[in-house]
Structures are given as C-alpha cells and as structure tokens.
Amino acid sequence: MRPMLATKGTHVPSGPEWSHEVKWDGVRILADVVAGRDGRARLFTRNGNDASLAWPEIHTSPLGDRDVLVDGEVIGLNDEGLPDFGVLQERMHVRSAQTAARLAERVPATYMVFDLMRLDGEDLTGLPWTERRERLEGLGLDGSWQVPAAYDDGAMLRDATLQQGLEGIVSKRRSSRYTFDARSPAWVKLAHRHRYSFVVAGWRPQEGTTDRLASLLVGEPTPDGLMYRGRVGSGIGGAATRLLSELVKPLEVDASPFADEVPAVDASGTHWVEPRVVVDVDTLSRSPVKRLRQPSYRGVRSDIGPEDL
Incomplete structure (x- = not known):
C-alpha cells in the first residue's frame, strides 16, 4: 500500500477548482486502523514499508478502535520551531522499541493528516477531494494527529510559506479522487529552493x-x-x-x-x-x-x- 503522489509544478494553479496546503518537511506515512486492534495503527512509508515501531507517539489512533485509513506527514520541529526533515532522520530507521520510545521523548513527532481514504469500512477513494476533506475535518482530530488547514489563495500561501521558512505548498484539484501508488497531475507540489x-x-x-x-x-x-x-x-x-x-x-x-x-x-x-x-x-x-x-x-x-x- 503506497500513497498517491503529487507532480512537480512550475507555478501555483489558480481558480476555484483548486485548494492549497502547506508542503510539510517530514516523513510521508499512511496510518491504517482496523477495528479490533484497540486503536493500534499500522504505519506505512511511501515505499510500503511498515514503520509502526519508529513512531510510538502516533501509533495509537485518537479515534480509538474506529476503522480508518488516512494519509499524512509526520513532522518534527527544529530549534527554530519549524518542521525539519533533518531532526527526524535518527528516528526513521529505528528497529528497537526501547530506542524509539527514548527518541520520541527527545524529538516528539506530530502526524499532519491531510487525506481520508477509508472510514468505518467505507472506501472513500472514489469520492472527490472536497468530500473526503469534509469527512476528515469532521473527525475532530487533535493532539498527536492533526488536520492542517487548507486555503483558497495559492499565491498567498506560496508567499507566506516562503517568508516563514516552510518547505513549499501542494495544490489539489477539489474534484480529484485518491489513487494509490500513482503520481497524479491533480496534485501539484511547489517546493521553495x-x-x-x-x-x-x-x-x-x-x-x-x-x-x-x-x-x-x-x-x-x-x-x-x-x-x-x-x-x-x-x-x-x-x-x-x-x-x-x-x-x-x-x-x-x-x-x-x-x-x-x-x-x-x-x-x-x-x-x-x-x-x-x-x-x-x-x-x-x-x-x-x-x-x-x-x-x-x-x-x-x-x-x-x-x-x-
């Protein structure tokens, strides 16, 4: 199981058919919670590898035992308070539960959840992004799992993320479906270099x-x-x-x-x-x-x- 990926863009798409989000400088993770597991999520990297052990603070779903499959980015903050992939590198390949717990105390991570593909046994991947987003926001996620904001004005978000030292933005067609293991032109990423x-x-x-x-x-x-x-x-x-x-x-x-x-x-x-x-x-x-x-x-x-x- 691998996530849907964005294509690289050269400009910010404009128009009411697009929504825009911050591009997080972290580790892409799919979280899969099946009823009967006491809310324990299986965490998968963008390559399909099981990374559940590495992230103990996000391993348990805030929705309890509710069946859910979500997509998002695990982030950690550097000394300047900004998301920084570099601070997570020591945690990414941990194979010891004891080491993972120690690193979680020192470098705590937050799961920025930006898509919802399954809920209570219902496959949502065929729904437009707007409907998936509405259901995601309705879950009331907070704490170690959070839903980042989405914006109508992509140019504004591009300028704001550049000024704030963030990695960039991702623009998504509101009508886009979720397609696993595919790089879609319906999602466009622009990273600040x-x-x-x-x-x-x-x-x-x-x-x-x-x-x-x-x-x-x-x-x-x-x-x-x-x-x-x-x-x-x-x-x-x-x-x-x-x-x-x-x-x-x-x-x-x-x-x-x-x-x-x-x-x-x-x-x-x-x-x-x-x-x-x-x-x-x-x-x-x-x-x-x-x-x-x-x-x-x-x-x-x-x-x-x-x-x-």
Whole structure:
C-alpha cells in the first residue's frame, strides 16, 4: 500500500477548482486502523514499508478502535520551531522499541493528516477531494494527529510559506479522487529552493571511472573548522565536470579537510582537496544548513573565497 503522489509544478494553479496546503518537511506515512486492534495503527512509508515501531507517539489512533485509513506527514520541529526533515532522520530507521520510545521523548513527532481514504469500512477513494476533506475535518482530530488547514489563495500561501521558512505548498484539484501508488497531475507540489555558497573539500569520480568528476563534497567554514554539509552531484554536466576538474584536481591532499566526520558512504572513494574553491548550491534545506537536501550544483563563485563565507 503506497500513497498517491503529487507532480512537480512550475507555478501555483489558480481558480476555484483548486485548494492549497502547506508542503510539510517530514516523513510521508499512511496510518491504517482496523477495528479490533484497540486503536493500534499500522504505519506505512511511501515505499510500503511498515514503520509502526519508529513512531510510538502516533501509533495509537485518537479515534480509538474506529476503522480508518488516512494519509499524512509526520513532522518534527527544529530549534527554530519549524518542521525539519533533518531532526527526524535518527528516528526513521529505528528497529528497537526501547530506542524509539527514548527518541520520541527527545524529538516528539506530530502526524499532519491531510487525506481520508477509508472510514468505518467505507472506501472513500472514489469520492472527490472536497468530500473526503469534509469527512476528515469532521473527525475532530487533535493532539498527536492533526488536520492542517487548507486555503483558497495559492499565491498567498506560496508567499507566506516562503517568508516563514516552510518547505513549499501542494495544490489539489477539489474534484480529484485518491489513487494509490500513482503520481497524479491533480496534485501539484511547489517546493521553495534556497541557494547557498559552500567550499569544495573533496570530489568523487563517476562510477566505473577513476578520474571523471561526478560529485563534490562541500562544507561550511565555522569557528570550529570546516563542517561537512553534504555531497552534490545533480547539475554537474559535461562542461561543469571539465571546469571543476581543472580547479580542484591540482589541490588534492592526503586527508579530509573537514573538522567533523564525513559519513562512510560519502567518504568512500573521495579525493580530498584543499578547501579553496567556492560553489553555489540550490537545496531544499533552510538556513542554518546542517545537511543538504536534494542539492543541485549551480556554478563556481570566482568572486569570493572561503574567507568570505
């Protein structure tokens, strides 16, 4: 069982046939509660994997033993009070109930429920979004399960989410049905991408080669040294590969210039370089950046050096 997915948009759809919601920076989860389980939900990821153990605080339905199947996003708040996928990463792959309970105390999660596909044994997937939404709002969810607001003005919501540092918006046709395991043009997502400058401190070759640059390891200068922020491969095409190779290969050194530890999956096969070259990167991550999300290389900054960051 996999959720319905949105298509990537280039602009906010307008008109009375659309409704708009905040795009949450969290973990997509389907919650399935079957009568006779004492309200215990089975939680499934977007890939269909059972994640019930990882989220004990949302594992029990606030509707008790009532039969229900809902779709939503599990979110956690960072130090700035904003939903942040990064704070949940430690919790996503937990396989120990004891560890899950401890992490739930330290990083509590909330389930933002935005769709209702089954209620009291009735399949609602063939109903328009407006009818499913009305029934969802009528459930009175509160506490660890919440129903986020929907808005008529998509342009306003886009601007507001950008100003507030949220991830973006999702626009939904009011007439849309719910189709499992499908990417539908009836749901359109627009994520806010942010651009930052980072210092290159390593490069990795293309798989099957030893000398063709395919990705960069980048970091941020701090008072504690150069801190690792992630690996960037998207956006590095033929011309960029040649330019970057000319810039970084003469700077190779024997050891990592990063002050913190680089994850083994990124460090393996990396050529370390002196941190002199600055590049611009687009990412879904917001400032302050702890780890890049879906980063894309945008170009070399020849006008500034590491000391300017």
